[in-house]
Amino acid sequence: MERHPGRPRRVVIIGGGFGGLTAAHALRRAAVEIVLIDRTNHHLFQPLLYQVATAALSPNDIASPLRTILRGQDNVTVLMAEAREIDRALRVVRLADGRDIPFDALIVAPGTRHSYFGHPEWETFAPGLKTVADALRIRERILMSFEQAAVLDDPREAEPWLTFVVVGGGPTGVELAGAMAEIAFRGLLPDFPMLRREQLRIILLEGSGRILGGFSERLAARGLAMLAQLGVDVQLHAAVTGVTEKGVTVGDRVIETRNVIWAPGNVAPALLRSLQAPLGPHGHVHVRPDLTIEGEPFVFVIGDAALCDDETGQPLPALAPVAMQQARYVARLIADARPPETRAPFRYVDRGTMATIGKARAIAQIGPIRTAGVFAWLLWSVVHIFFLIGFRNRVRVMLEWMWYYVTFRPGARIIYSRASGGGQRRSGS
Amino acid sequence: MERHPGRPRRVVIIGGGFGGLTAAHALRRAAVEIVLIDRTNHHLFQPLLYQVATAALSPNDIASPLRTILRGQDNVTVLMAEAREIDRALRVVRLADGRDIPFDALIVAPGTRHSYFGHPEWETFAPGLKTVADALRIRERILMSFEQAAVLDDPREAEPWLTFVVVGGGPTGVELAGAMAEIAFRGLLPDFPMLRREQLRIILLEGSGRILGGFSERLAARGLAMLAQLGVDVQLHAAVTGVTEKGVTVGDRVIETRNVIWAPGNVAPALLRSLQAPLGPHGHVHVRPDLTIEGEPFVFVIGDAALCDDETGQPLPALAPVAMQQARYVARLIADARPPETRAPFRYVDRGTMATIGKARAIAQIGPIRTAGVFAWLLWSVVHIFFLIGFRNRVRVMLEWMWYYVTFRPGARIIYSRASGGGQRRSGS
Numbered sequence: 001m002e003r004h005p006g007r008p009r010r011v012v013i014i015g016g017g018f019g020g021l022t023a024a025h026a027l028r029r030a031a032v033e034i035v036l037i038d039r040t041n042h043h044l045f046q047p048l049l050y051q052v053a054t055a056a057l058s059p060n061d062i063a064s065p066l067r068t069i070l071r072g073q074d075n076v077t078v079l080m081a082e083a084r085e086i087d088r089a090l091r092v093v094r095l096a097d098g099r100d101i102p103f104d105a106l107i108v109a110p111g112t113r114h115s116y117f118g119h120p121e122w123e124t125f126a127p128g129l130k131t132v133a134d135a136l137r138i139r140e141r142i143l144m145s146f147e148q149a150a151v152l153d154d155p156r157e158a159e160p161w162l163t164f165v166v167v168g169g170g171p172t173g174v175e176l177a178g179a180m181a182e183i184a185f186r187g188l189l190p191d192f193p194m195l196r197r198e199q200l201r202i203i204l205l206e207g208s209g210r211i212l213g214g215f216s217e218r219l220a221a222r223g224l225a226m227l228a229q230l231g232v233d234v235q236l237h238a239a240v241t242g243v244t245e246k247g248v249t250v251g252d253r254v255i256e257t258r259n260v261i262w263a264p265g266n267v268a269p270a271l272l273r274s275l276q277a278p279l280g281p282h283g284h285v286h287v288r289p290d291l292t293i294e295g296e297p298f299v300f301v302i303g304d305a306a307l308c309d310d311e312t313g314q315p316l317p318a319l320a321p322v323a324m325q326q327a328r329y330v331a332r333l334i335a336d337a338r339p340p341e342t343r344a345p346f347r348y349v350d351r352g353t354m355a356t357i358g359k360a361r362a363i364a365q366i367g368p369i370r371t372a373g374v375f376a377w378l379l380w381s382v383v384h385i386f387f388l389i390g391f392r393n394r395v396r397v398m399l400e401w402m403w404y405y406v407t408f409r410p411g412a413r414i415i416y417s418r419a420s421g422g423g424q425r426r427s428g429s
Numbered sequence: 430m431e432r433h434p435g436r437p438r439r440v441v442i443i444g445g446g447f448g449g450l451t452a453a454h455a456l457r458r459a460a461v462e463i464v465l466i467d468r469t470n471h472h473l474f475q476p477l478l479y480q481v482a483t484a485a486l487s488p489n490d491i492a493s494p495l496r497t498i499l500r501g502q503d504n505v506t507v508l509m510a511e512a513r514e515i516d517r518a519l520r521v522v523r524l525a526d527g528r529d530i531p532f533d534a535l536i537v538a539p540g541t542r543h544s545y546f547g548h549p550e551w552e553t554f555a556p557g558l559k560t561v562a563d564a565l566r567i568r569e570r571i572l573m574s575f576e577q578a579a580v581l582d583d584p585r586e587a588e589p590w591l592t593f594v595v596v597g598g599g600p601t602g603v604e605l606a607g608a609m610a611e612i613a614f615r616g617l618l619p620d621f622p623m624l625r626r627e628q629l630r631i632i633l634l635e636g637s638g639r640i641l642g643g644f645s646e647r648l649a650a651r652g653l654a655m656l657a658q659l660g661v662d663v664q665l666h667a668a669v670t671g672v673t674e675k676g677v678t679v680g681d682r683v684i685e686t687r688n689v690i691w692a693p694g695n696v697a698p699a700l701l702r703s704l705q706a707p708l709g710p711h712g713h714v715h716v717r718p719d720l721t722i723e724g725e726p727f728v729f730v731i732g733d734a735a736l737c738d739d740e741t742g743q744p745l746p747a748l749a750p751v752a753m754q755q756a757r758y759v760a761r762l763i764a765d766a767r768p769p770e771t772r773a774p775f776r777y778v779d780r781g782t783m784a785t786i787g788k789a790r791a792i793a794q795i796g797p798i799r800t801a802g803v804f805a806w807l808l809w810s811v812v813h814i815f816f817l818i819g820f821r822n823r824v825r826v827m828l829e830w831m832w833y834y835v836t837f838r839p840g841a842r843i844i845y846s847r848a849s850g851g852g853q854r855r856s857g858s
Contacts, residue, residue, distance in 0.1 A: 041576060058489050067620035077623075080576040099580075147470060147509045151528075191496035194506075 007337035008104035008298050009033060012093050014083045014271070016043050016066045019109035019303035019323035024076050026331030034076040035101055037093065041065050041080050044132060047320065050172065052135035053261070054179040055143065055187070059132045083110070085274040088296065105298035105334050108272070108285075109323065112304040115265025115282055122243040126167065126260035129176065138261055142180070143188075145259055150192050155199060162199045163257040165248050167240055168264030169206030170213065171355040174223060176261060177204040178358040181230040202232045203257075205250060207239035207264075212363070214317060214353055219363045222372040226357040266318060268305040275299070280307045289345030291330055297340040300333075302326035308346065316348050325349065354380045436766035437533035437727050438462060441522050443512045443700075445472050445495045448538035448732035448752035453505050455760030463505040464530055466522065470494050470509050473561060476749065479601065481564035482690070483608040484572065484616070488561045512539070514703040517725065534727035534763050537701070537714075538752065541733040544694025544711055551672035555596060555689035558605065567690055571609070574688055575617050578624060591628045592686035594677050596669050597693030598635030599642065600784040603652060605690060606633040607787040610659040631661045632686075634679060636668035636693075641792070643746060643782055648792045651801040655786040695747055697734040704728070709736045718774030720759055726769040729762075731755035737775065745777050754778065783809045 009032060013020045016038035024036050045062040052059055066078045082096035086108070092100035114128030127137055142164070149161040164184065166177040181202045189197060204211070204227065211227075211234065212220040227234050235250070242249035247256040268283035277293035278286040284307040287293065291300045291308065303323035308316050316322050329346045332338075352366030354376065362377035364370070371379070438461060442449045445467035453465050471492040480486040495507045511525035515537070521529035543557030556566055571593070578587040593613065595606040610631045618626060633640070633656065640656075640663065641649040656663050664679070671678035676685040697712035706722035707715040713736040716722065720729045720737065732752035737745050745751045758775045761767075781795030783805065791806035793799070800808070 041572065058487050060487050065620065071620055079580065081580070143470065151508065151510070191494065191500055 006339070007031070008334055010035070010103055011105045011107065011334060012037065012101055012103035013107045013109065014038075014093065015109035015111060015303070016040070016078075017046070017109060017111050017303060017323065018320040019111075019327045020107065021066070021069065022324040022327035023107050023109065023302070023331050024070060024073070026328045027335060028073050028075065030075070030331070030335035032075060032105075032334065035079055035103075036066065036070070036076055037079045037081055037083050037095070037101065038066060039080070039082045040131070041067070042132070043069055046130070049129055049132075049135050050176045050179055052132065053129055053138040053142075053176065054183045055139050056179065056183065059136065063132055083271055085271065086299075087274070088276065088299070106300065107327070107330055108275070108299070108301045108305065109303040109327070110269050110271060110305050112266035112268050112282075112284075112318065114262050115267045116262070117265065119243070122262070125245055126243045126248075126262040128262045129172065141259055142183070146188050146192055146195070148258075149199070150194055158195075158199060160247065160256040160258045162195070163201045163203065163255065164259045164261075165203045165205060165255055165257045166261050166263060167205050167248070168262065169204060169208070169211030169234070169236075170263060171353075173204060173206070173263035174211055174227065174355055174357060176263060177202055177232045177234075178227060178230055178356070178361075181227075181232050182358050185231055200231075202230075203255065204232055204234045205238040205240060205248070206234070206236050209236055211236070212355060215355070215363060215365055216370055219365055219370050219372060223355065223357055223363050226361045226363075226372075230358045266304060272301070272305060275301070277301075290333065290340065290343040291326055291346050292340070298334065300330045302330060308348075310348055317353075319353070321351060322348055354383065356380045435768070436460070437763055439464070439532055440534045440536065440763060441466065441530055441532035442536045442538065443522065444538035444540060444732070445469070445507075446475070446538060446540050446732060446752065447749040448540075448756045449536065450495070450498065451753040451756035452536050452538065452731070452760050453499060453502070455757045456764060457502050457504065459504070459760070459764035461504060461534075461763065464508055464532075465495065465499070465505055466508045466510055466512050466524075466530065467495060468509070468511045469560070470496070471561070472498055475559070478558055478561075478564050479605045479608055481561065482558055482567040482571075482605065483612045484568050485608065485612065488565065492561060512700055514700065515728075516703070517705065517728070535729065536756070536759055537704070537728070537730045537734065538732045538756070539698050539700060539734050541695040541697050541711075541713075541747065543691050544696045545691070546694065548672070551691070554674055555672045555677075555691040557691045558601065570688055571612070572617075575621055575624070577687075578628070579621050584628060587624075587628060589676065589685040589687045591624070592630045592632065592676075592684065593688045593690075594632045594634060594684055594686045595690050595692060596634050596677070597691065598633060598637070598640030598663070598665075599692060600782075602633060602635070602692035603640055603656065603784055603786060605692060606631055606661045606663075607656060607659055607785070607790075610656075610661050611787050614660055629660075631659075632684065633661055633663045634667040634669060634677070635663070635665050638665055640665070641784060644784070644792060644794055645799055648794055648799050648801055652784065652786055652792050655790045655792075655801075659787045695733060701730070701734060704730070706730075719762065719769065719772040720755055720775050721769070727763065729759045731759060739777055746782075748782070750780060751777055783812065785809045 011032045011034045013023055013036045016036055020036060021043050024034055027034055042063040042065050048062045051057040070076050070078060083093050084096045085094040087094060092102045094100055113130055116122045127134055129135060145161040149158040152158040164180055166173050184200050184202060210220055212223050224234055238250045240248055240250055243260055247254050248260055266282060272283055272285050275293055280286060284305055285301040287301050287306045287308050291302055293299055304318040310316055325348055326346060333343060354362060354364040356362040356377060361373060362380040363372045364376040364379055440461045440463045442452055442465045445465055449465060450472050453463055456463055471494050474491040477491045481488055499505050499507060512522050513525045514523040516523060521531045523529055542559055545551045556563055558564060574590040578590040581587040593609055595602050613629050613631060639649055641652050653663055667679045669677055669679055672689055676683050677689055695711060701712055701714050704722055709715060713734055714730040716730050716735045716737050720731055722728055733747040739745055754777055755775060762772060783791060783793040785791040785806060790802060791809040792801045793805040793808055
């Protein structure tokens, strides 16, 4: 294989999410050796993760082993490992186990975690939803809460177990609350004849004056109406000031609950500090117009962890399409070994935003088109299933959904707890 | 509802396995109130559990929530709880959380755990396979072992990670070893181009002179040949004398391995001691011909935890059909409120035994018929899918298998580890 002068030969990618995986794929014909590093062994279709948390889908429906996805691509090696530090001087990625992985070009796409606004201790009681492990933990809590409530004779005691609070009115929070209402009222309640519908409460807390900030006012209002119809109690101007084992504090009120799910905010991982590039307030990297960092023409940061403005100076949203377009842009720069001074800046092409609310209801905003209801939901379903990686998963998920739609019997309601009784302890009793 | 004199009104069933669930179902038209107690929230189709351990199936394919299975049955309440003690004098089952559940009739069907022959410390390094949690733990170990081996440059160091030892040559051990050979050689190896086929070893250790003791000599020999063809190294007269983090000791040999799965022996749970009935050497209850214990006409022990002889004085095997037939027999005695002196003893009708070895190969022994190969496997598949509880699961599993058969790409290969790096620690590095 002939090498062009100045072309990076060894490309290291940190993260197997939408950004990292798309970058690896886009470099499949380039004369480079790729090492893809991820802490897990799988790519995860995060937009459907809330369906795992609410027991509508299994982890295997929305995750695929990275090695299997990349099986046919000869120039990539998958490494299941944790990247701890990036050493710009030595041009290596240092792993948690001490090994150094050298690179000529580096694509950093580690994603983010939820922000607890300076209160990391809240996480114990209010898990976020970013990984398969998160989703399984939340699912187990929901299922165990019903089991707990079922054995309590005093309805007053059962109340905190049957109160489910979702914090954050962005797309994740809205989708979670909608799915939880469906699963609680229509999926689980029929299995617990000792519980009454009135005992169940699904609350969505949003600190600002409206939900779905990224959507138009009209669509957000439609979303709000859909949530209300599903039985979700949406509370606006409700900034959370405390989270304990007992419940959530909003101003001077305490909502007693054993089930809090955290959806707002994003913080970027500590790994990025070692890049020694300017960081935003939550640890995101301020990237240059070509997604590099100052002085490093072949070190890129893409996806949720990058702070990148659009033409109007607005920061780009943390969405899969942004990460994927960035990945393809960066792959082209590497494959062409394009010198920094000749690079056109990255431009995001917005193809629309969608959110689903419960079953067969959604809102969508695609250029000038704004639509809500069943049509938007069908659109949402097609787009999401289409983007699922791996033909098999598409068929599976389609079948799962059809079945769920017809029967209202969610498929993934097995409590996995390892030790007997462990599930009860874990859910905070 | 008119009550017959002496008829038990409140029936408590301990265990939601084949025995307990069949008993609950068989009592669906009886004028009784049933409480079904299980530590988990689901019924598990244990005969296919080894397929979850080897990543061919997902837990949801072979488990269904007990509440959903029994949703249509008005006279049963499901209790997710751990039965700690049975108080014959007070006629209550005491739960781990201190509550007492009163009974008129009691059906004890708790199943068994694997026996470590007086070495409980071996369990840490050689997990058994009885629960969904067991299967997920074993699956994670297998997947993590491949990941570990992939990053070791020295083949000598990689060897223990690529050596998989199954202890026990009964049906469980044979099925596990066969499935592991399939998954390792045909499922995982293509995803790890840095590993060579010769580095992989699947070893089945059996203490006696033959595998599959419950089958005829000829069929067992066919089974042995099938395992050899799949690449399993079957070692007979290989009684295990030690298990550590480093490996398994057999006589004066040490097999270095990070992956040991334990299949032999059965011990009944400590709960049974509180029955104050005669116990066998491994804690099983010696039951009377009507499956009761002495002096208690309405306290029954059924399934794997019961020691029950057939007409020839041989103990009945620990198989699902035995437990299910016992459950129906016991349910009839309760529903008819039949006094002890008028009861015909329980008789097991043997409808055959089967074991599957890898894909599309099995052995079956049905009355006078003994068959091995693809036909036996088809028979095995039909019988197993037919007995899966819940129509949906049958369809799912059928589709899963068809897909797996066509593609050799197992579906359930996601490492769930909760904490980053946790999987590595758990797998013993």
